[in-house]
Amino acid sequence: MYGIYMNRTITEIQRNILDFIIGEKVDRGIPPTRAEIAAHFGYKNRSTVQQHLKALANKGLIRLSRKISRGIELTLEEKFFIPRPVIGEVAAGNPLTIYPDAIDTVELPSIARMPGDSFLLRVKGDSLKDAFIFSGDIVIVNPNLDPRNGQIVAAVLEDAAVVKRFYRKGDKIELVSENPDYKPIIIERNYSKFKIVGVVIGVYRSMGNKAG
Amino acid sequence: MYGIYMNRTITEIQRNILDFIIGEKVDRGIPPTRAEIAAHFGYKNRSTVQQHLKALANKGLIRLSRKISRGIELTLEEKFFIPRPVIGEVAAGNPLTIYPDAIDTVELPSIARMPGDSFLLRVKGDSLKDAFIFSGDIVIVNPNLDPRNGQIVAAVLEDAAVVKRFYRKGDKIELVSENPDYKPIIIERNYSKFKIVGVVIGVYRSMGNKAG
DNA sequence: ATATATACCATACATTTGTATGGTAATTTA
DNA sequence: TAAATTACCATACAAATGTATGGTATATAT
The missing domain is CATH 1.10.10.10 (Winged helix-like DNA-binding domain superfamily/Winged helix DNA-binding domain)
Incomplete structure (x- = not known):
């Protein structure tokens, strides 16, 4: 024009x-x-x-x-959105595989300034729906925080990743879904193929064009 | 002083x-x-x-x-959170008054870089719960977009603000709650005390310490 | 009473910064 | 073929920037 x-x-x-x-x-x-x-x-x-x-x-x-x-x-994307890599999809329900490279980028609001080592995961599944996290939401994970009981964490379990609520009970760690359809995952103390990746500190959902 | x-x-x-x-x-x-x-x-x-x-x-x-x-x-909050003014509370249910000054600040992730004229509103009420927006969530409002049918908008109605889904039907504008407990608000064409403030382009929810 | 924190001012200075001009060379486009 | 675009270089300069020193004055704490 x-x-x-x-x-x-x-x-x-x-x-x-x-x-x-x-x-x-x-x-x-x-x-x-x-x-x-x-x-x-x-x-x-x-x-x-x-x-x-x-x-x-x-x-x-x-x-x-x-x-x-x-x-x-x-001025990227009308100054408002910045592409950020999503390094994997994470199951709120059953574990899904994490991909070696970024699977995608998501347009976070330039609001979406990530600190150095935080990262994003896209949630799949509905096991956290009672915590108001839904399939498709982007969770912001801070790997520098130690999880406290009741917090939602991202964890790796046998090369797959999950997002669940964290509870330490004596020697064991319990990963609980908010949705009663899914049973808690219980990790014994010396189980080696388990690692807490970080604490979910926020959820972002783009309202895009779609209705809801 | x-x-x-x-x-x-x-x-x-x-x-x-x-x-x-x-x-x-x-x-x-x-x-x-x-x-x-x-x-x-x-x-x-x-x-x-x-x-x-x-x-x-x-x-x-x-x-x-x-x-x-x-x-x-x-260095606020370990460099990670930045206080942003919340300029009002917005009713997803019934309209609430907008305060002349910021009522509060919310600690958005430093992720939370807002573009010049966008702003934040904290949602009160549950009329949008079926759109997965809950009381306490922060909605990001872009005032520079023209709303399209089905989008969620922030609007001012007689000095109060609402967040609802937008539909234009001929001469009238209909603001619909997702929650059937609330009836749609219908605005006639030449009603002067009504103004679309902007389009809700995102929702952010901090996961703080609370288990929720 | 004395020391410290606050709250302004003025002057000064070495660097940094944005910006412009002009040059060479390779590559791409019209 | 001619005209841009790209990709570097060097030099230059006014203005902006961080910073320091020193001054005046008031209020607070020990």
């Missing part, structure tokens, strides 16, 4: 720079300066970076606030 | 500066510089700001990255 035709394809170098900017925003909380980008990629001056940034801006992927340090805004 | 002297508590001025930093991070995506803070509060130089920042850093509320522009890190 507006005379300028936007070429949306970006080069590999531009892609790498964009990824670096996103990574810095996510991990450090602030976008990088030209100098920081140049240092990261080994450029000897900032002009090279500036040209790549202008290219990215022309293609509509970022917006540069003039004269503002670190003034790089992401 | 000069408060009670206490080493660990922060003063009102420090609180205001902290709020401004959080707001800038949330709204603009980047923390402010000393100069920007000074301009906002009417200080004539940056040294005043620097002293307040040092006070905040001494009290553990922020961390200052030396020589890094905009290098203000929030």
Whole structure:
């Protein structure tokens, strides 16, 4: 509509720079300066970076606030959604296999700033429906927390992953579904093929276009 | 107003500066510089700001990255949660009044980066429970979208706010609860005290400590 | 009474930062 | 073939930035 035709394809170098900017925003909380980008990629001056940034801006992927340090805004998906890898699907009902690589990406709101080592899992199954977690929801898992009784955790059990409520009972660990259709999983103390992956600290559900 | 002297508590001025930093991070995506803070509060130089920042850093509320522009890190809640104002409570059941100021803050994951003009509402009531939105959930409202039939919207009706499913039927707009206990609200075409606030694009629920 | 925290001001300075201009070279597009 | 685009380089500069020092004044704590 507006005379300028936007070429949306970006080069590999531009892609790498964009990824670096996103990574810095996510991990450090602030976008990088030209100098920081140049240092990261080994450029000897900032002009090279500036040209790549202008290219990215022309293609509509970022917006540069003039004269503002670190003034790089992401315009991905109308500035609102950022693709995040979903590293696996996790059974709220019966265990499902975790895939070695990310199975998918989900468009989390740019709200969805993940801290360094947290990750996302998509829930399959309905065993947690009484905890208001449903099939298709994205759970945010923090691997740095020790689970307390009653919290919902993600755990790996024989190369499969589950999301269930956690209870420690003496020597044993009990993983309980909220849904009475599923029986608790009881893990003995010295069972080796079991590992708590992290604590579910949040649930996100996109309301997309679908009705409900 | 000069408060009670206490080493660990922060003063009102420090609180205001902290709020401004959080707001800038949330709204603009980047923390402010000393100069920007000074301009906002009417200080004539940056040294005043620097002293307040040092006070905040001494009290553990922020961390200052030396020589890094905009290098203000929030250390709230282990860097993971950021308080966001909840501008009102919204009835999924019957309308509730919107308060002139933020009624509360909710600790969204720092994941929770909101775009400039989107906002959060906490849902009260159970009229949307069949859409899996429950009392206490935080809905993310994008005011820049035009609602389509079947989408869940936030609307203001005579100074109260509701979250309901939207249907346009000829001249009328129908706001439907998922829960059959509540009757649809029907708005005539030229009814002036009605306004669509935005489309609910996501739901976030923190899993806190509680077992629920 | 003395030390400390708060709350502003002014001045100063070495770096950093965004930005511009101009150059070389390879590649892609029209 | 000509014109862009991409991908680097070097140099330059005004403005912005973090930071420090020192001053004045008030309020609080020991």
